[in-house]
Amino acid sequence: MLNVTVVSPEKTLFAGQVDSVFVPGKKGKFEILQNHAPIVSILTEGIVRCVGSETFEIAIKAGFVEVxxxxxxVCIEV
Structure with a gap:
């Protein structure tokens, strides 16, 4: 399981455990799974999706992700 926190400048939008996270990276969309290599990546306009027992999905303008x-x-601008 992954412990995920999605925040905007205003508030925490999601915090919980999920199986995978899909993000719109600057060089293309990618998926984060358990035991992913450490990474920091810029995010571009697109959809962030956290999938586990329930799914959280949000459209973003920009941001970054750290694993x-x-x-x-995940710090985002909506």
């Missing part, structure tokens, strides 16, 4: 030790932090 380390099954912790995923």
């Amino acid at each position: 380390s030790n099954n912790e995923v932090s």
Whole structure:
């Protein structure tokens, strides 16, 4: 499982455990799964989707994602 936090400048939009996270990276969309290599990536306009027992999905304008030790932090502009 991944521990995911999705925040905007105003508030936390989602926090929970999921199986995967799909993000619109600057060089293309990619999926984050358990034990993903550590990464920091710029996000472009698109959809962030967190999939687990329930799905969280949000359209974004920009942002960044940081992944380390099954912790995923997504900071977005909506």
